[in-house]
Amino acid sequence: MSSRSKSILRQRAYRILRVSSDGSFASRIFDQFLLTLILLNVAAVVAASVQSLGSLYASWFRGFEAFSVAVFSVEYALRV
Numbered sequence: 001m002s003s004r005s006k007s008i009l010r011q012r013a014y015r016i017l018r019v020s021s022d023g024s025f026a027s028r029i030f031d032q033f034l035l036t037l038i039l040l041n042v043a044a045v046v047a048a049s050v051q052s053l054g055s056l057y058a059s060w061f062r063g064f065e066a067f068s069v070a071v072f073s074v075e076y077a078l079r080v
Helices: 003-017 025-049 051-056 058-079
Strands: none
Touching (some): 003 025, 003 058
16 A cells, blocks of 8 residues: 555544544544444443343343444544
């Protein structure tokens, strides 16, 4: 990949990851996705703390946690 292509990809990633103050559609969608994922994580932690739900859906909660950690790790790496 040429240095120009890398530069264009970096600029595009920066525009998407930046808070959507510029009105970019992709940036707004990404922000909404992250906010939804955060809220779902809070709900999952609360639901997992209920013993009957936690034991019944333990594998689902672990899978969702792994997915969330992967998404947040990729987001963090792209921001760095």
